[in-house]
Amino acid sequence: MIYKDQLKRTLEISVTPKRVISLVPSQTELLVDLGLESSIAGVTKFCVHPFSLRKNKTVVGGTKQVDFDKIRNLEPDIILCNKEENTKEMILELEKIAPVHIGDIYNLEDALKLIGLYGELFSVEKNAELLIENIRNEHQDFQKYIKDQPKLKVAYFIWKNPWMVAAKDTFINEMLVLNNFENYFGNLKRYPEIQLDAIAKNVDVILLSSEPFPFKQEHIESLKLRFPNCKVILVDGEYFSWYGSRLEKAFEYFKTLRSNL
Numbered sequence: 001m002i003y004k005d006q007l008k009r010t011l012e013i014s015v016t017p018k019r020v021i022s023l024v025p026s027q028t029e030l031l032v033d034l035g036l037e038s039s040i041a042g043v044t045k046f047c048v049h050p051f052s053l054r055k056n057k058t059v060v061g062g063t064k065q066v067d068f069d070k071i072r073n074l075e076p077d078i079i080l081c082n083k084e085e086n087t088k089e090m091i092l093e094l095e096k097i098a099p100v101h102i103g104d105i106y107n108l109e110d111a112l113k114l115i116g117l118y119g120e121l122f123s124v125e126k127n128a129e130l131l132i133e134n135i136r137n138e139h140q141d142f143q144k145y146i147k148d149q150p151k152l153k154v155a156y157f158i159w160k161n162p163w164m165v166a167a168k169d170t171f172i173n174e175m176l177v178l179n180n181f182e183n184y185f186g187n188l189k190r191y192p193e194i195q196l197d198a199i200a201k202n203v204d205v206i207l208l209s210s211e212p213f214p215f216k217q218e219h220i221e222s223l224k225l226r227f228p229n230c231k232v233i234l235v236d237g238e239y240f241s242w243y244g245s246r247l248e249k250a251f252e253y254f255k256t257l258r259s260n261l
Helices: 025-033 068-073 090-094 106-119 126-144 171-178 219-226 239-241 247-259
Strands: 001-004 010-012 020-022 040-043 078-082 098-103 152-159 181-183 206-211 230-233
Touching: 001 098, 001 106, 020 025, 025 078, 025 106, 068 090, 068 206, 078 090, 090 098, 098 106, 106 126, 106 171, 126 171, 126 247, 152 171, 171 181, 171 239, 171 247, 206 219, 206 239, 219 230, 239 247
Parallel strands: 020 040, 020 078, 078 098, 152 181, 152 206, 206 230
Antiparallel strands: 001 010
């Protein structure tokens, strides 16, 4: 059969893939929640949900570097990647081993589309449809809640030394918009390096993501001293950047986050 990934690339797959390698943590979690854990042959060292998965599956590397021989020996039917998280050079090499399906996620609809594509690709359409319905219901309920919340100007940090933020053209920015946040760095693109001096006094909240940089309480206290009129809080980065089945729980988390601001 002929399938297309989110880059509109064509994949010819004769039977439902039974041996899958996932090189994207959020997509790995999605596979498990679609009932496909037994089909997963290889994962990355960052595939931490469910926690036991790395003990039961072969870890083939990270999202930027992998052991191609290890992947080849697993004899995968398909390899799952993402345009942002995996490198072009890596994907070109992986295509010599097995068909590569690439996700490309910028917003909620892209995320739901990927769930539907996996449902079709792995013959778990009913599971995918149910998950999509649950996420849509959670989103609709959250929209009713968030419309009564004031718009806040925020800066969302993902790294330190150098300081880096999430700007426009990112899934994180789309999640900020859904939360009725105005991204202070929304005029910039992707994940720019910034100087702390660039933050004006009218920023309401500084959000420090729990990933990829492991911000901790000491970073919160340091920034509070520098910006005494701004709230500084640590947020669970998985709910802002993982676009798979984690979205089913994300909107409840966002409600709690808002209630604490």
